[in-house]
Structures are given as structure tokens and as C-alpha cells.
Amino acid sequence: MTPSFSGSPSVSESLLDRIRPALEREISGAVQLRRRLHEVPDLSGQEGPTRDIVLAEMPGDLIGMVAGTGALVRVGGAGPAIGVRAELDALAVVERTGVPWASTRSGAMHACGHDVHLAALVALCRALQAVPGAVPLVAVLQPREETYPSGAQDIALSPLLRAQGITAIVGAHVQPTLPRGQVAATPGTVNAAADEFQVVVRGRGGHAAYPHQTSDPVLALAHVVVALQRVVSRDVDPTNSAVLGVSTLSAGTAANVVPDEASARGTVRALRERTREHVHARLVEIAELVARAHGCEATVEITRGEPVLDNDVALAVRAGALLTELGLTVSRPLTSFGADDFSYLSAAYPGLMMFVGVDGGPGARLHSGDFLPTDDAVRDVAMAMLCGYLAAAERIADDRLAAQANL
Incomplete structure (x- = not known):
């Protein structure tokens, strides 16, 4: 049974039941998109071509360009919306995976899973577009996650994002230290x-x-x-x-x-x-x-770099309750001294950053030339993003009920 939360049980039950099959149908196409992105990585500050590939596959309305080479896209109608972030940039790393779809650009590689995150977000947006009545989603295509100045900081300050009525913002990041199939949705502090x-x-x-x-x-x-x-x-x-x-x-x-x-x-x-x-x-x-x-x-x-990344407790708890419904396991709490500039966004809005366990290859490490999450990672990240989106949708439902009660 789908878990019921305070507020409107129909939000979690109806949206999950309708979006999940639509999302499953998008996964095979998203895997192919991930491979296309992996072949042509762009370094920080040069992500325009990557952005354009993603925008060509993304449904919805282009809000505008942000942070130089980034973009915001709205899927759904007017009203309060949920932001979901994916990063555009690759790393200055020489790839050693040997796969047929390895990087064709010397000295550049998606060695941190950003290709997976982008493909997963496109799949989620396409699924939502096919579901009438879904809570609007704003896709945040963020440049310069790997270098300073931070792309997330620029976007958090952008009037374009503030004008979208964002009620919460969600991110998911591959993490090879977790077994495949596990997702960390840790309440409170997760990054330094x-x-x-x-x-x-x-x-x-x-x-x-x-x-x-x-x-x-x-x-x-x-x-x-x-x-x-x-x-x-x-x-x-x-x-x-x-x-x-x-x-x-x-x-x-x-x-x-x-x-x-x-x-x-x-x-x-x-x-x-x-x-x-x-x-x-x-x-x-x-x-x-x-x-x-x-x-x-x-x-x-x-x-001064990224601030502390604190997960909104209610979002983390609600997302964790949904993860098992989508065939994933809630991992142990995960806190590290790593940093992610998503923290600028979660400082501006209630935020949730999840870490998704992946099989990245023998001895896999983030930022390594050998790091290559399997195709299963696209589905797992997309499902984690869906959990975060649904948890935030419950927040919107709760706020609406509270406003009605005060009338």
C-alpha cells in the first residue's frame, strides 16, 4: 500500500499510481540519452551544447537561460511548483572505461554521474507531462557544479527562479559507496x-x-x-x-x-x-x-565556498517512506565532509538531496576515469527524484489545507 501522509492522501496515492508507469516507459529512452551525453561532455562554464541536447528532449516551457549556460524549464501549469536540479558539467578527467560510448572529447569526462542525473530528470519531466493534473515541476539545469563560481549560487539568486513559486527543491546524486538499490534520504545535515x-x-x-x-x-x-x-x-x-x-x-x-x-x-x-x-x-x-x-x-x-547542506526533515522522512514503494531501500543515514553547491538552493528553499547507490565498476570512485554507473542508475535516480517530488507535493497539499482551514 502506498503510504498516506498528513494532508491529502490522494496526492501520494493518485500521483504515484499515475506517474510511476509513465516514468517506467521513459527509462529506455533516458538510458540512450545518458549515453549520448556521456560521449560529448562539456567542462564547467562551457555547457551550452550539453544544455541544448537536454532541452531538445525536455518537454514543457523554457523559462529562460540562467547562470550563463544553464536553463530553467517548467513542466505543468501555473501555481506553486517543485524544483528538481541536475548538473550539466563534466570533469577534466581522462576516461579509461573503454565502452563504445566513452567520451569523444580528450581530457573531459562525466566522471561524477551528471549524465545520469540529466537523463533521469528528462525522464521524470516527460512522465509528468503525460499525467494531467500533476503538480508543476521546474527543471533546474545547472552549470558549474564542479568549479567556482558556483552555478547553483547564481541560480538561487536568480529572479527567474524566484518567480516560479518554488515551494521545495530536490536533487539526487549517484554514490558508489552505497550498494545499488539503496538511497540515502537523510534528515538534517548531509554535507559540509x-x-x-x-x-x-x-x-x-x-x-x-x-x-x-x-x-x-x-x-x-x-x-x-x-x-x-x-x-x-x-x-x-x-x-x-x-x-x-x-x-x-x-x-x-x-x-x-x-x-x-x-x-x-x-x-x-x-x-x-x-x-x-x-x-x-x-x-x-x-x-x-x-x-x-x-x-x-x-x-x-x-x-568561502558552499554552505552546509541541510535536508528538510519533513521532506526527507516523506521521501524515505516512498522509496520502498518504488523498489528501492532506504540506506543508513549518510553524512560526509564532501560538498555540493546544491546547498545554495537548499538554503533558499526547503531542500532534499538524496544519494543513490550505484554499481560504478570495480574499485569505482567519484571523479575517477574508471567511474561508470550501469544503466540501472538512470532508473534508480529517476525514481529517487520522483520520491522527492512527491514528498514536496505533499507539502503543497498540506499548505493548501492549512490555508483553507484559516479561511
Whole structure:
């Protein structure tokens, strides 16, 4: 039996019963679309051709272009609508899968499953178009998920999206760490805020044979890097952890020259905004003071990235109740220090990001040249998107009932 929710049981029962068979009929075509998209990936900021392929298969009305190479499409009539996001961009990765429909563009690959997400969204939109009376859906075709500046941030601020009466927004992402057939619809925090930083230490260079005549920024930076490792282990509550990682170091041009400056870059991740701000403050303080102790000066530049991604609790619970009806299993709660700029959209609207288990090949990892979800992933992602859409449709029904009760 289809689960009944508070509000109007007919929303979940009627829509699911009508949309599901229509969606099943669209899956084979969506698989072929996924393969077409996989063959011709476009890197971030260059997604116009990918967008046009998708728009040619997408029903509904084109609202307009957003975020440069993105687009919004409305399926259904007027009134409150539900947003569903899929990403347009590929990665600068060399494909190693060897399939006949592998990337034909050297150094570019859909290595994060965005081809699957796009095809699944097209299938869902085509199914909804065939079902009279379905709650309107706004397809959010988003560019630049993999790079800065964030395409989702631009879309969240777009007047075009705000004019659509969005009541909730839904996303689904393939996840090879989950078994195929499992979907995580976790209430609350699921992804961390993600920021980047650069520390530049300036000293006084000179001949390496006369270190006493220099203020060595390399030595100072080395001590900064070591000191930064105490921030998470000693300054952050261990029940509310964070990540502070230094990933690049740069200094000098010759073995016998002490340079004038040295630099490091890295990332800060946190699951709470207070923790994020605290780590930022300690990063600056430690870099400046340690450098000063070595006779140098340090400057820190922090580039704020995606905010924390929080799933709306009611949407997550409702979607989870529907997943089993569509032949999928609700996985364990899934929270990670990965980041997704969907968080800009879920900060602007009640949001739900689900993670869909896939078979991506032996030793599959996201962003790997070997990562290739099987064709089953298109159906599973489409069904997860449908669950999120139906959960949001219940929210609209609840709001309508509440408004009627207040008349």
C-alpha cells in the first residue's frame, strides 16, 4: 500500500499510481540519452551544447537561460511548483572505461554521474507531462557544479527562479559507496560547508649559505602547517568535527637561495556554521603569530565556498517512506565532509538531496576515469527524484489545507 501522509492522501496515492508507469516507459529512452551525453561532455562554464541536447528532449516551457549556460524549464501549469536540479558539467578527467560510448572529447569526462542525473530528470519531466493534473515541476539545469563560481549560487539568486513559486527543491546524486538499490534520504545535515584558503608567508630572502642573514619564510611556513594540525584535534569539539587540510606548498626557485616568500593552500570543511567561523579565526591567528615568531609576516585569504547542506526533515522522512514503494531501500543515514553547491538552493528553499547507490565498476570512485554507473542508475535516480517530488507535493497539499482551514 502506498503510504498516506498528513494532508491529502490522494496526492501520494493518485500521483504515484499515475506517474510511476509513465516514468517506467521513459527509462529506455533516458538510458540512450545518458549515453549520448556521456560521449560529448562539456567542462564547467562551457555547457551550452550539453544544455541544448537536454532541452531538445525536455518537454514543457523554457523559462529562460540562467547562470550563463544553464536553463530553467517548467513542466505543468501555473501555481506553486517543485524544483528538481541536475548538473550539466563534466570533469577534466581522462576516461579509461573503454565502452563504445566513452567520451569523444580528450581530457573531459562525466566522471561524477551528471549524465545520469540529466537523463533521469528528462525522464521524470516527460512522465509528468503525460499525467494531467500533476503538480508543476521546474527543471533546474545547472552549470558549474564542479568549479567556482558556483552555478547553483547564481541560480538561487536568480529572479527567474524566484518567480516560479518554488515551494521545495530536490536533487539526487549517484554514490558508489552505497550498494545499488539503496538511497540515502537523510534528515538534517548531509554535507559540509567547504572553503579554500591560501597562506602567504613573507620573510627576507638571501643566500642559503648565510641563513643568519635571512628571515626564512620556508621554515616559518613549515611550522605554520604543523601548527594548523592542532586546530581540529584541540580547538574543535570532537563530537562536532571539522577538516583543515593543507594540500599545496610553493616556495623558491633554486636550492641555494632562501626565497622572499612561501605559500600554502588548502581546504576547510565543517558541519556547523559556528565551527566553520571558529576554524577560520584560528587559521588566521595561528598563521600570523607563528610567522611572526620566525621573523616573518603571514597573510591569509579565505575563499568561502558552499554552505552546509541541510535536508528538510519533513521532506526527507516523506521521501524515505516512498522509496520502498518504488523498489528501492532506504540506506543508513549518510553524512560526509564532501560538498555540493546544491546547498545554495537548499538554503533558499526547503531542500532534499538524496544519494543513490550505484554499481560504478570495480574499485569505482567519484571523479575517477574508471567511474561508470550501469544503466540501472538512470532508473534508480529517476525514481529517487520522483520520491522527492512527491514528498514536496505533499507539502503543497498540506499548505493548501492549512490555508483553507484559516479561511
